[in-house]
Amino acid sequence: MAAPVGVHLEFGGGAELLFNGVKEHQVTLPSQSDPWDMKQLLVWIRRNLLKERPELFVQGDTVRPGILVLINDADWELMGELEYQLEDQDNIVFISTLHGG
Amino acid sequence: MDQDVGSLKAQLKEKEKEVAALRARLAQMEKSRASVPELHSDVAPLTPLTAKAALSNEDIMRYSRQLLLPELGVQGQLNLSGTSVLVVGCGGLGCPLAQYLAAAGIGRLGLLDYDEVELSNLHRQVLHGEENQGQAKALSASRAVRRLNSTVDCVPYHLQLSPENALELIQQYPPEANLPCRRLGHLDFPDPMYDIVADCSDNVPTRYLVNDACVLSGKPLVSASALRMEGQLTVYNYGGGPCYRCLYPTPPPPETVTNCSDGGVLGVVPGIMGCFQALEVLKIASGRGCAAARVAPGDMADNSPGGLFSAFDLNQAPPASCGQQLLMFDGQDARFRSIRLRPKQPGCAACGEKPSVTGLIDYEAFCGSAATDKCQKLNLLSKDQRITAQDYKSILDNTEPHILLDVRPRVEVDICHLPFSLNIPLSSLEERKSEHLRLLQGRISQLKQEMAAERRPAVYVICKQGNDSQKAVQVLEKLSGSEVDAITVKDVCGGLMAWAKNIDPTFPQY
Numbered sequence: 257m258a259a260p261v262g263v264h265l266e267f268g269g270g271a272e273l274l275f276n277g278v279k280e281h282q283v284t285l286p287s288q289s290d291p292w293d294m295k296q297l298l299v300w301i302r303r304n305l306l307k308e309r310p311e312l313f314v315q316g317d318t319v320r321p322g323i324l325v326l327i328n329d330a331d332w333e334l335m336g337e338l339e340y341q342l343e344d345q346d347n348i349v350f351i352s353t354l355h356g357g
Numbered sequence: 358m359d360q361d362v363g364s365l366k367a368q369l370k371e372k373e374k375e376v377a378a379l380r381a382r383l384a385q386m387e388k389s390r391a392s393v394p395e396l397h398s399d400v401a402p403l404t405p406l407t408a409k410a411a412l413s414n415e416d417i418m419r420y421s422r423q424l425l426l427p428e429l430g431v432q433g434q435l436n437l438s439g440t441s442v443l444v445v446g447c448g449g450l451g452c453p454l455a456q457y458l459a460a461a462g463i464g465r466l467g468l469l470d471y472d473e474v475e476l477s478n479l480h481r482q483v484l485h486g487e488e489n490q491g492q493a494k495a496l497s498a499s500r501a502v503r504r505l506n507s508t509v510d511c512v513p514y515h516l517q518l519s520p521e522n523a524l525e526l527i528q529q530y531p532p533e534a535n536l537p538c539r540r541l542g543h544l545d546f547p548d549p550m551y552d553i554v555a556d557c558s559d560n561v562p563t564r565y566l567v568n569d570a571c572v573l574s575g576k577p578l579v580s581a582s583a584l585r586m587e588g589q590l591t592v593y594n595y596g597g598g599p600c601y602r603c604l605y606p607t608p609p610p611p612e613t614v615t616n617c618s619d620g621g622v623l624g625v626v627p628g629i630m631g632c633f634q635a636l637e638v639l640k641i642a643s644g645r646g647c648a649a650a651r652v653a654p655g656d657m658a659d660n661s662p663g664g665l666f667s668a669f670d671l672n673q674a675p676p677a678s679c680g681q682q683l684l685m686f687d688g689q690d691a692r693f694r695s696i697r698l699r700p701k702q703p704g705c706a707a708c709g710e711k712p713s714v715t716g717l718i719d720y721e722a723f724c725g726s727a728a729t730d731k732c733q734k735l736n737l738l739s740k741d742q743r744i745t746a747q748d749y750k751s752i753l754d755n756t757e758p759h760i761l762l763d764v765r766p767r768v769e770v771d772i773c774h775l776p777f778s779l780n781i782p783l784s785s786l787e788e789r790k791s792e793h794l795r796l797l798q799g800r801i802s803q804l805k806q807e808m809a810a811e812r813r814p815a816v817y818v819i820c821k822q823g824n825d826s827q828k829a830v831q832v833l834e835k836l837s838g839s840e841v842d843a844i845t846v847k848d849v850c851g852g853l854m855a856w857a858k859n860i861d862p863t864f865p866q867y
Contacts, residue, residue, distance in 0.1 A: 268587060268685070268687065269584070269587055269589070269685075270584065270585070270587075270615055270620070307788070308787065308788055309787075311610075312610075312612075312613050320609065320610060320613065321605065321606075321607035321608060321609050321610070322605065322608070322609025322610070322613055322614070323609075324604065324683070326696055329694070329695075329696055329697065330696065330697045331604075331683075331696060331697060331698045331699045333698075333699035334697065334698075334699055351589075351685065352613070353582070353589065353605060353609065354582035354583060354584045354587060354588070354589050355558075355559065355560060355561050355564060355582055355584075355614055355616070356449075356559050356582055356583055356584040356615075356616055356617040356620070356622060356627075356730065357446050357448050357449055357450040357451070357556075357557050357558055357559040357581070357582055357583060357617075357627060
């Protein structure tokens, strides 16, 4: 059994509006047999934090186009994307891309 | 005697005619001088821009405070004078960007915008003034820039960047030609029209268009965006870094994209991001970005033509500090954050090993949205589910019992509202917030007491422009007869802005 994992979640660029306008969330992911990965985190967020209109945040098993995911201040593409295994105290940021000017 | 008087009068008349003609010529010349630079409404070839060989005494005085920086120096300043930058969009980002580039002594500025100056632009688009309302933004911006630095060659384009004109505008030679490596003082190739492109646009299709045009023509793209209190900046297609499509291979669903006219923006936020764009452009243009500062002093002596600072060889370019990096600014928390991005993606459709984007495409179709930040009109309802502002005026005039439901967010209701309206934001209806449904039910019950029992109470839904009101009608039709009593629900086509335009001109528009 893996121990519970505490992660810091941040939403920005307007993505926070799907979470009652709250930008920062400190959450604890319960202990489970396998280690937590990003794919499972997205499912957890959808079930526990996202109240309305999930299609504006997730599409299939990943984030919708136009949302950039950062793991500890690096593009998640550099970290293994959905397969990245979360560690205690990780900082995960979901940024909606801006287009205005 | 009489003859002399007559002759003098005739001579005087002649002279007066001459003076009037001179005055008219002078006025004409002053007018044409004031209207320089000439506004371009299509893509015309420009004369090649050559870097200055040396700085004049006036240049030295003017740029002295930046010449003192080892990060720029005389060579960097000369490089700036030979660099042309295309600014796509003369709005909240483009204005401060153009201003700082001109002040710093950039050689040429292409200022492109299809739009005209409006009063609601002035809080953030700081090159335009009250007297410029109705003028082409490109012209207004370039006049302001010329006032600041008359040595900058300003080329205003009053046109929409499109797949048809983008490549011709950015480059003068076919894309398959070798990328010219800028040689200081002389050129081995014809001068490209623009060396660097700055994306200051306000919509998704234009951002993909600018990216693909930059990849196809081999130009660095300094891209920024802003909304509400936040901004983002990245340098694409430079120093071997990723392009916009490496990061965002698929455009976002149109319904997830918010523009400044819907979401709002604090003027200083694009101001900050536009200034940051200017900084990144200046580092690339001077050829003396962060890498130059790391070069050993001995190497700095290498000033042979095309030697150290071949700024536009994209593969050997010194990394701009925001290449392969995303700079994010949150104005609410006054926080900057710099994110390490993925490298150039081998599978990228535009800049990858086997690119599928080999020419410009229809970006409005690709993105499913229009290349503008103007509000798009939705058509979700049938004709009998909608009334016009004029119809609503008649309902008021006939004192027909009804509820006027304003579904805008509170912050917009505070700007203006009709005094007899009930405010329940669309989001509350969508979430079926119980306190709001109770409020609505209360008003329905009250209305029922005032009217004949067999008739269904009428609810007219209004918002700013008639888009959210249609969504609200769809929600209310589901609620009708279940969560609230059965109602007849319609929306006011064109919303409060149609009311202001057609019925009550004293009602504010925003």
